[in-house]
Amino acid sequence: MSTVLKVENLSHRYASAWAIRDINFEITQSGVIGLLGSNGAGKSTTMNIICGVLNQTEGKVFINGIDKSGNPRLAKKQIGFLPQTPPLYTDFTVNEYLTYTAELRFIEKNKIKKSVADVMDRTGISHFSSRLIKNLSGGYRQRVGIAQAIIHKPSIVILDEPTNGLDPNQIIEARKLIKEIAQDHTILLSSHVLSEINLLCRDIIMIEAGRMVFSDSMESFNNYIQPASLLVKMENPPTASELLKIPGVTKVEFISDKQCRIFFSNETGISEAIIAASMQHNWKLQEINLEKSVLDDVFKQLSQQS
Ligand SMILES: Nc1ncnc2c1ncn2[C@@H]1O[C@H](COP(=O)(O)OP(=O)(O)OP(=O)(O)O)[C@@H](O)[C@H]1O
Numbered sequence: 297m298s299t300v301l302k303v304e305n306l307s308h309r310y311a312s313a314w315a316i317r318d319i320n321f322e323i324t325q326s327g328v329i330g331l332l333g334s335n336g337a338g339k340s341t342t343m344n345i346i347c348g349v350l351n352q353t354e355g356k357v358f359i360n361g362i363d364k365s366g367n368p369r370l371a372k373k374q375i376g377f378l379p380q381t382p383p384l385y386t387d388f389t390v391n392e393y394l395t396y397t398a399e400l401r402f403i404e405k406n407k408i409k410k411s412v413a414d415v416m417d418r419t420g421i422s423h424f425s426s427r428l429i430k431n432l433s434g435g436y437r438q439r440v441g442i443a444q445a446i447i448h449k450p451s452i453v454i455l456d457e458p459t460n461g462l463d464p465n466q467i468i469e470a471r472k473l474i475k476e477i478a479q480d481h482t483i484l485l486s487s488h489v490l491s492e493i494n495l496l497c498r499d500i501i502m503i504e505a506g507r508m509v510f511s512d513s514m515e516s517f518n519n520y521i522q523p524a525s526l527l528v529k530m531e532n533p534p535t536a537s538e539l540l541k542i543p544g545v546t547k548v549e550f551i552s553d554k555q556c557r558i559f560f561s562n563e564t565g566i567s568e569a570i571i572a573a574s575m576q577h578n579w580k581l582q583e584i585n586l587e588k589s590v591l592d593d594v595f596k597q598l599s600q601q602s
Pocket residue numbers: 310311314315333334335336337338339340341342488
């Protein structure tokens with residue numbers, strides 16, 4: 297399968313501080329690939345470099361095999377970009393703005409009208425064609441932002457935190473649109489929210505403090521996040537010291553009279569041991585749920601490994 301995007305030893309320094317160091321990854325398939333990282337991890341810097349908005353201090357970016365530094369114009373033709381703040385001219389109508397972006401993307405003059413109509417149709421904004429962008433809701437503005445990113449039918453679309461700042465309904469709509477677009481384009485999407493990446497992405501690249509700490513399928517990532525604790529509710533709970541007698545239990549925290557979080561060293565058999573102890577001592581177990589590590593812990597674990 298051919299490589300759509302390849303990033304090689306990418307590093308960038310703003311003034312004296314390195315924002316990203318030695319980022320390497322390759323995207324070979326269509327679908328949505330997530331770039332996950334906490335605030336300030338280096339997601340926007342990486343994306344801005346890939347899209348040619350920023351020139352890297354070190355390393356290389358290849359789009360469909362074209363070196364972005366060697367042939368920037370040809371490389372950029374194959375990329376669509378929605379930055380964190382969409383580059384919208386809010387005094388333009390949707391139609392005027394998209395016509396303008398089509399010109400910027402060097403779409404042939406006689407094809408512009410159709411390209412604009414097609415992309416408005418694709419992103420569900422045709423009915424707002426004559427509306428000023430400043431009079432659109434946040435969700436529709438984001439659709440216009442996505443429309444400008446795909447108007448020239450790029451092979452890869454880069455979306456920097458596309459659902460940030462949208463309300464819950466707009467987020468659901470935006471996700472739906474992103475999934476639809478992913479049927480014909482490879483999408484690299486950044487977020488600091490793991491659940492967002494989990495819902496949308498097939499593969500995940502994770503960066504933390506400018507370093508890449510994970511790159512694999514979403515499935516392997518989910519398998520990697522080991523359950524760390526159990527949330528347990530009992531009608532007649534014992535004391536923490538009773539629970540600590542169960543082999544494997546390392547720590548117990550009571551959240552309320554009847555609910556506690558039980559930490560353990562080894563997942564195998566721990567739930568069964570708690571259920572058996574509850575039956576034996578009549579603790580009247582009501583609920584027992586495995587909790588996955590919180591994202592901050594995952595960042596910490598992965599950062600320490602790399
Ligand atoms: N123009 C700049 N000048 C100096 N430092 C910068 C600049 N832009 C970003 N940085 C720094 O580079 C690091 C990476 O920032 P970047 O914006 O790429 O992270 P991010 O993962 O996109 O974070 P966020 O989600 O908060 O936007 C941060 O420490 C940030 O403060």
